[in-house]
Amino acid sequence: xxxxPLHHDLFLIAHDKSGKPLAHRSATSLAxxxxxxxxxxxxxxxxVAAGSxxxxxxxxxxxxxxxxxxxxxxxxxxxxxPPYWVRSxxxxxxxxxxxxxxxxxxLVPVTRRRLGMLPYVRHEPADxxxxxxxxxxxxxxxxxxxxxxxxxxxxxxxxxxxxxxxxLYLGLPSLNERLRALATGHSPLVKELVGMVDTLVQxxxxxxxx
Amino acid sequence: xxxxxxxxxxxxxxxxxxxxxxxxxxxxxxxxxxxxxxxAIFGLVYERSGGMPVLVYLVGxxxxxxxANSYAQMVKAFPLSGSVYNYAGRGIAAPVGFMTGWAIxxxxxLAPSLLYLIASIAxxxxxxxxxxWAWLIIFVTVNTxxxxxxxRMTIKLTKVMIVAELAVLALFLLAGLWALLNGAGRGFSLTxxxxxxTFSWPIVFAAVSVAVxxxxxxxxxxxxxxxxxxxxxxxxxxxRLALVLAGVLFITQVWVAALLAPEPLNSDxxxxxxxxxxxxxxxxxxxxxxxxxxxxxxxxxVAQVAVSRLxxxxxxxxxxxxxxxxxxxxxxxxxxxxxxxxxLSVGIGLWMSTVDGGVDLLTSLINMGxxxxxIVLHVSVVVHYTVRLKSANRWAHLAAPLIGMAILVFVVxxxxxxxxxxxxxxxxxxxxxxxxLYAMGRRPTLRDSVKEPA
Numbered sequence: 001x002x003x004x005p006l007h008h009d010l011f012l013i014a015h016d017k018s019g020k021p022l023a024h025r026s027a028t029s030l031a032x033x034x035x036x037x038x039x040x041x042x043x044x045x046x047x048v049a050a051g052s053x054x055x056x057x058x059x060x061x062x063x064x065x066x067x068x069x070x071x072x073x074x075x076x077x078x079x080x081x082p083p084y085w086v087r088s089x090x091x092x093x094x095x096x097x098x099x100x101x102x103x104x105x106x107l108v109p110v111t112r113r114r115l116g117m118l119p120y121v122r123h124e125p126a127d128x129x130x131x132x133x134x135x136x137x138x139x140x141x142x143x144x145x146x147x148x149x150x151x152x153x154x155x156x157x158x159x160x161x162x163x164x165x166x167x168l169y170l171g172l173p174s175l176n177e178r179l180r181a182l183a184t185g186h187s188p189l190v191k192e193l194v195g196m197v198d199t200l201v202q203x204x205x206x207x208x209x210x
Numbered sequence: 211x212x213x214x215x216x217x218x219x220x221x222x223x224x225x226x227x228x229x230x231x232x233x234x235x236x237x238x239x240x241x242x243x244x245x246x247x248x249x250a251i252f253g254l255v256y257e258r259s260g261g262m263p264v265l266v267y268l269v270g271x272x273x274x275x276x277x278a279n280s281y282a283q284m285v286k287a288f289p290l291s292g293s294v295y296n297y298a299g300r301g302i303a304a305p306v307g308f309m310t311g312w313a314i315x316x317x318x319x320l321a322p323s324l325l326y327l328i329a330s331i332a333x334x335x336x337x338x339x340x341x342x343w344a345w346l347i348i349f350v351t352v353n354t355x356x357x358x359x360x361x362r363m364t365i366k367l368t369k370v371m372i373v374a375e376l377a378v379l380a381l382f383l384l385a386g387l388w389a390l391l392n393g394a395g396r397g398f399s400l401t402x403x404x405x406x407x408t409f410s411w412p413i414v415f416a417a418v419s420v421a422v423x424x425x426x427x428x429x430x431x432x433x434x435x436x437x438x439x440x441x442x443x444x445x446x447x448x449x450r451l452a453l454v455l456a457g458v459l460f461i462t463q464v465w466v467a468a469l470l471a472p473e474p475l476n477s478d479x480x481x482x483x484x485x486x487x488x489x490x491x492x493x494x495x496x497x498x499x500x501x502x503x504x505x506x507x508x509x510x511x512v513a514q515v516a517v518s519r520l521x522x523x524x525x526x527x528x529x530x531x532x533x534x535x536x537x538x539x540x541x542x543x544x545x546x547x548x549x550x551x552x553x554l555s556v557g558i559g560l561w562m563s564t565v566d567g568g569v570d571l572l573t574s575l576i577n578m579g580x581x582x583x584x585i586v587l588h589v590s591v592v593v594h595y596t597v598r599l600k601s602a603n604r605w606a607h608l609a610a611p612l613i614g615m616a617i618l619v620f621v622v623x624x625x626x627x628x629x630x631x632x633x634x635x636x637x638x639x640x641x642x643x644x645x646x647l648y649a650m651g652r653r654p655t656l657r658d659s660v661k662e663p664a
Contacts, residue, residue: 024360024542163539202526205537205544206519208238208434208512209230209365 005063007035009134011097019122022164027201031158033089034197036066038154052079065096141182157183157194230437234365239452241368242427242512245375245459249501250328253480259417260408263464266417271457274425276614277584280591282446289435289442294583301590304654308529310586312640316579318517323558324572329506332498335479346559349506354552360541363511371508378500385489386466395470402468412624419625422577428453518544529654574629581622588615
């Protein structure tokens with residue numbers, strides 16, 4: 001079975017079954033953008049070294065957001081660093097991910113009303129099993145049932161960064177620390193990339209304007 | 211040098227978005243300074259200066275233009291958004307950076323208390339049935355909820371607030387000038403600028419130590435260096451521009467108010483009393499409400515972000531407890547820092563509301579913290595450029611910072627004695643904390659990969 005893009009799984013985990021976001025939009029956007037970059041790095045489409053990101057293989061990643069990022073990194077002449085790409089992508093990755101999941105039929109837009117008057121739209125998962133499937137790797141790693149691969153380790157780290165571990169319904173003590181340890185203990189690459197997203201999320205929390 | 215590269219030299223990545231232009235920077239400085247700031251402390255400044263508030267603001271702006279020059283130099287050398295803490299730490303040495311950050315913490319931690327207190331006094335002047343303490347709790351509660359919900363000032367809202375404050379100021383000036391033309395107050399006179407009967411430099415500098423509060427916030431522009439579209443050069447220009455603009459506004463309003471202020475003067479409500487003489491009770495209510503909103507809401511929103519950033523930066527560098535660097539991702543806010551500042555604001559604000567001259571003392575303490583930090587900033591320029599880099603630019607890197615430092619030292623010497631003592635105690639506590647950090651093997655270090663010339 002072909003795996004979903006990492007940012008699709010993260011989007012599903014970062015919202016509850018009613019489609020309500022579990023973390024602030026700016027933080028979620030940065031984590032989603034980080035997930036796109038991590039996917040590309042783990043698939044060896046992009047390399048990160050000496051403070052800059054470079055395309056190593058131009059084959060399409062198979063996801064519109066990831067392919068676009070691949071193209072702009074390939075066209076970059078300055079050699080911007082990974083945080084630059086994450087910040088740039090974060091500006092629209094949330095909407096694009098949600099729209100892609102909706103187009104694929106995995107999310108369903110539902111209109112509700114605040115106080116019975118003000119309409120707003122949420123995107124609910126079409127099937128609750130999607131949430132379970134998206135978090136399966138993280139859950140089994142956190143419970144110690146299975147050693148995580150790089151992708152799952154990165155997802156563990158991103159869930160910890162967004163502090164949305166309660167959405168896993170594991171009831172384990174110190175779960176956030178455990179997830180962070182799984183990410184940082186997997187490999188220096190995953191540790192570096194998750195750490196970068198963590199820093200960006202923290203910086204966003206003390207930004208003057210956002 | 212590419213901005214990305216210049217930040218990368220210091221072990222940081224450029225993590226904040228670049229997209230703030232010169233106008234936005236100036237507006238940010240103005241919202242931080244509050245264009246109608248003298249409304250609240252006019253009485254104090256008038257009393258302290260022997261009736262020469264215009265001269266006091268003139269001296270204040272000259273002193274702080276030198277400070278802005280030193281900021282511009284250090285922002286150029288270290289284009290990082292970490293306030294004077296970063297510049298002193300990198301320009302001189304990490305322990306000096308810690309002590310400077312500690313000094314300016316006095317300003318940053320107490321500023322919200324003063325903002326709430328002044329807003330509460332203003333609202334109490336408008337609606338006396340609600341006591342100051344009740345207003346204070348209302349303001350702190352409302353702002354804490356807003357802050358914890360992650361609501362921030364936006365560039366657009368900043369502009370709206372500035373325009374609204376300027377509109378109130380314009381109304382006051384028009385009404386004031388019209389009243390003076392019709393024989394109200396003392397008529398046109400140069401006395402608010404220079405009064406030979408009361409003039410002495412110690413009196414003027416003592417008043418400057420209070421009036422400088424109105425200018426605090428121009429340094430907040432340096433926090434936007436990583437977002438600035440024009441980099442550090444633009445930040446330096448914005449600081450000077452914001453200072454001059456604010457200075458002109460301050461001087462104009464205190465001149466008119468000084469000519470209208472009734473005798474005997476009530477230092478808490480002097481400006482509002484002058485507004486009532488100028489335009490009647492409606493203008494009193496308008497100026498008090500404008501003060502309450504601009505200090506109690508707009509300014510506290512930006513002040514809260516400023517103190518959060520300083521606490522976050524120092525805690526991230528392991529110079530303050532780690533819990534202050536923790537954030538709540540749910541609302542994307544530094545929740546611990548916000549709660550700490552809110553608790554301090556309620557405690558100190560309520561305490562100072564019962565102390566005779568509480569506003570005066572808080573103002574002096576805040577200014578003391580800022581002035582000490584600014585003095586170290588001037589030293590940083592001399593050390594970094596003239597001593598370390600052997601700069602040949604004697605004016606910008608030696609003479610200007612030394613003149614600026616001399617003025618500020620004179621202001622500190624003539625400041626409120628109690629504020630001087632509390633300031634010294636605060637620095638003493640900082641020295642003890644520094645010693646403890648050393649003893650624990652956590653000597654101050656900044657993420658500074660390379661030390662090289664700008």
